[in-house]
Amino acid sequence: MLADFFEYEFLRHTFLTGLLIGVIAPLLGTFIVVRRLSLLADALSHVTLAGIAFGLFLDKKFAVGITPLYGGMAFSVVGSILIEKLRGVYQAYQEIAIPIILSGGVGLSLIFISLADGFNTELFNYLFGSVSAVSKQDFLSIAGIAIFIVLIITLFYKELVTLSFDEEHATVSGIHAKRIHLLFIVLTALVIAASIRIVGVLLVSALMTLPVAASMRLARGFKQMMFLSIVFGELAVIIGLISGYYLSIPPGGTIVMVSIAILLLSIVLKRLTWKPRKVREA
Amino acid sequence: MESPVVRFKDVSYAYEQKNVLTKINFSIPKGSFMGLIGPNGGGKTTLIKLLLGLINPDEGSIDLLDQPRDKFKEWNKIGFVSQKANSFNKGFPATVFEVVSMGLTAKVGYLKFLTKAHKEKILSTIDQVGMLDYAYQNIGNLSGGQQQRVFIARSLVNNPELLILDEPTVGVDYENVQRFYELLNRLNTDYGITLLLVTHDTGTMTEHATDIACINTRLHFHGKPEEYNNLTDRDLSKLYGHPVNLVTHDH
Ligand SMILES: Nc1ncnc2c1ncn2[C@@H]1O[C@H](COP(=O)(O)OP(=O)(O)O)[C@@H](O)[C@H]1O
Ligand SMILES: [Mg+2]
Numbered sequence: 001m002l003a004d005f006f007e008y009e010f011l012r013h014t015f016l017t018g019l020l021i022g023v024i025a026p027l028l029g030t031f032i033v034v035r036r037l038s039l040l041a042d043a044l045s046h047v048t049l050a051g052i053a054f055g056l057f058l059d060k061k062f063a064v065g066i067t068p069l070y071g072g073m074a075f076s077v078v079g080s081i082l083i084e085k086l087r088g089v090y091q092a093y094q095e096i097a098i099p100i101i102l103s104g105g106v107g108l109s110l111i112f113i114s115l116a117d118g119f120n121t122e123l124f125n126y127l128f129g130s131v132s133a134v135s136k137q138d139f140l141s142i143a144g145i146a147i148f149i150v151l152i153i154t155l156f157y158k159e160l161v162t163l164s165f166d167e168e169h170a171t172v173s174g175i176h177a178k179r180i181h182l183l184f185i186v187l188t189a190l191v192i193a194a195s196i197r198i199v200g201v202l203l204v205s206a207l208m209t210l211p212v213a214a215s216m217r218l219a220r221g222f223k224q225m226m227f228l229s230i231v232f233g234e235l236a237v238i239i240g241l242i243s244g245y246y247l248s249i250p251p252g253g254t255i256v257m258v259s260i261a262i263l264l265l266s267i268v269l270k271r272l273t274w275k276p277r278k279v280r281e282a
Numbered sequence: 283m284e285s286p287v288v289r290f291k292d293v294s295y296a297y298e299q300k301n302v303l304t305k306i307n308f309s310i311p312k313g314s315f316m317g318l319i320g321p322n323g324g325g326k327t328t329l330i331k332l333l334l335g336l337i338n339p340d341e342g343s344i345d346l347l348d349q350p351r352d353k354f355k356e357w358n359k360i361g362f363v364s365q366k367a368n369s370f371n372k373g374f375p376a377t378v379f380e381v382v383s384m385g386l387t388a389k390v391g392y393l394k395f396l397t398k399a400h401k402e403k404i405l406s407t408i409d410q411v412g413m414l415d416y417a418y419q420n421i422g423n424l425s426g427g428q429q430q431r432v433f434i435a436r437s438l439v440n441n442p443e444l445l446i447l448d449e450p451t452v453g454v455d456y457e458n459v460q461r462f463y464e465l466l467n468r469l470n471t472d473y474g475i476t477l478l479l480v481t482h483d484t485g486t487m488t489e490h491a492t493d494i495a496c497i498n499t500r501l502h503f504h505g506k507p508e509e510y511n512n513l514t515d516r517d518l519s520k521l522y523g524h525p526v527n528l529v530t531h532d533h
Binding site: 155161162165168175219221222223224225 | 384387
């Protein structure tokens with residue numbers, strides 16, 4: 001059943017890329033979920049779409065070949081910095097930054113799409129993901145991004161966890177909360193841009209949050225939750241990619257449905273193993 | 283006499299137009315157990331935010347461990363257990379060990395990892411607050427009183443000289459409040475940690491603290507618990523500006 005994935009080079013690239021985003025999406029997703037920033041991922045994925053549409057527009061009208069991946073990445077990173085700036089402006093209503101950036105992303109996408117004379121299949125692939133869209137060059141770029149992200153998360157793990165758990169305490173103890181947060185949000189933007197080829201704009205935030213939601217119910221401790229999320233993310237990507245390919249369904253759809261199945265299973269499992277236990281007072 | 287750990291000189295602070303603290307002068311002697319009391323909205327949390335550098339005074343100055351606050355760098359010598367610690371995100375799946383290790387993050391520094399010695403220190407600190415049996419439990423599954431002990435351990439792991447606690451016993455039942463105070467007394471007498479404890483539970487406070495300060499926009503009282511207990515109800519009403527039964531608790 002896996003044979004096609006090893007035989008055809010384009011499928012092999014898709015598969016390997018899938019394995020990479022199965023690691024980095026839930027990895028960043030762990031921090032996104034515990035900080036209650038799931039909508040942030042949605043906003044950034046729509047900004048990424050604007051970047052991709054911009055790339056397609058340039059390509060179509062002026063034959064300037066910037067890879068859509070880079071266009072998406074550039075827009076996503078700029079969008080993430082803008083969100084931070086907006087959160088600073090609206091201190092008391094920080095979440096308003098998210099709909100502003102999300103609608104801005106959709107608006108820009110529409111403009112570039114119509115300037116490029118409308119929808120095409122390539123754009124459809126970016127919306128819902130595709131098994132056939134990953135070139136060797138894309139794969140190499142995404143591998144580079146993945147290595148970079150794992151490295152940065154490892155180096156700043158303790159700061160990221162400390163800040164996510166208790167921002168006030170982190171600030172008081174002398175951690176540069178603003179800078180660490182900016183780093184985190186830029187990493188999120190990179191992960192989204194890298195994941196969009198396979199899961200698509202509309203569902204990328206699901207791959208970042210659903211495996212985490214499932215592992216949250218089972219894990220003991222943050223590190224365990226992080227590893228379990230990656231296991232679930234990989235499962236979803238592998239099963240989703242293969243079934244999507246054989247059923248001719250965009251993999252975004254199948255990956256998300258597998259993630260939801262895992263989530264439901266984890267809820268059932270928790271019900272079955274959970275015994276009411278009175279917590280003793282110390 | 284040894285110089286105080288904290289010194290406020292003529293400190294005033296207002297949120298927008300509203301005066302919250304006016305000309306506060308007070309100091310915390312080294313080794314003392316200072317109880318900071320006052321009615322809700324009296325400015326206690328604001329005073330702590332000023333101390334910790336989260337906000338800046340409009341007037342006056344603050345010294346920490348003999349240095350002006352703005353030049354102060356040794357933040358790991360000051361531990362802080364927030365008023366909000368008991369309303370934190372209970373779903374956050376961190377173990378007791380992980381939470382206490384967060385206390386070391388800033389001290390260990392960027393691009394460095396926890397060593398074996400750090401991990402031993404974390405476990406011995408968890409033991410110190412009597413939570414070793416729970417070291418690998420998720421913090422969200424513990425009771426309010428247990429969580430407060432963990433948050434104290436998160437500060438203690440740095441060997442602080444001063445530990446500040448903002449209303450740590452809200453939502454903890456009477457018996458556990460007593461055990462909580464026993465822990466604080468031990469930290470104060472056995473480990474020599476200076477304590478600043480904010481509460482509006484004056485009854486329990488006067489039994490345990492070595493010094494009492496009473497704040498309601500202005501500093502209305504600063505002295506020993508005995509002197510505070512000798513104040514008549516009329517004195518207290520004057521200090522607070524309204525009848526005292528609103529702020530004392532009967533046990
Ligand atoms: N961030 C803020 N913005 C505006 N007013 C505030 C803020 N925080 C506190 N206050 C006001 O300042 C006063 C003192 O608050 P606080 O220091 O929290 O008192 P306490 O801790 O003694 O209950 C209260 O009247 C409160 O409403
Ligand atoms: Mg308060």
